[in-house]
Amino acid sequence: MHQLQKFQKNQKLQKKKMKTDARSKILNRIAAVRRQTDAAFSFDDLNNEDIYKPVLPDAVTCFKTELEAISGKCEVCVSENDVFIKLADFLQINNLLPVFCRDTDIQKKLIQNNIPFTDKESDFETMRSGVTGCELLVARTGSVLVTSAGDSGRQMNVFPPVHIVLATTSQLVNYPGDALEAIRKRYGNNLPSAITTITGPSRTADIEKTLVLGAHGPKEFVVFLSEK
16 A cells, blocks of 8 residues: 555655646746747837838828828817817717817816806716817827826727817827827826726728727717817
8 A cells, every 4th residue: 555655645746747848838938939039129229110011291281181081170270269169160060069078178168168068967968069278199000198196087099989189289189109108207106096098989890891990989089189
């Protein structure tokens, strides 16, 4: 009986050793492949221009062109006053009043410009349009970077059927990497719980490969961009 127990113990030790050896071989192979890949290609050797096309002819034009290429809209305005004149016309022509707004700074400007708005929770689910600010604009991809840090929170970036963003040219950066670096500098170790880029209206082509706008969020996405 003692011999049998000794044999069984040896068998277990051998199996454990075999598993350890097999695991080590797999990990060594992975490490070797990684070393070869790192030697052949390193992100440290790249910059934004190597990954993306140049921002031409300028950041404002590039942003507008890229956003409109993916069914978004960009209204370039000469001043903040021009923004609210054009915003009022857009909302009235498209029967989108009152606009839903939670941002207190934007609310003050809506009041100053006699633009009807609501922030009542009872109006949230029936809103036709919503207006927010943003953190940054990415020229090369036509994207808007938003976070959960402001008054608008997360919901206002996905729920309004027509999402309107008010921004200035001072918020423009060239590439996504520039936007992330700016967010790191702005918030340090206290990053917002949600950081998102919006690139045009919501879309899907899951159903018979037919592009459908507004499937999972806003059907229309409009940026009013003030040249400051």
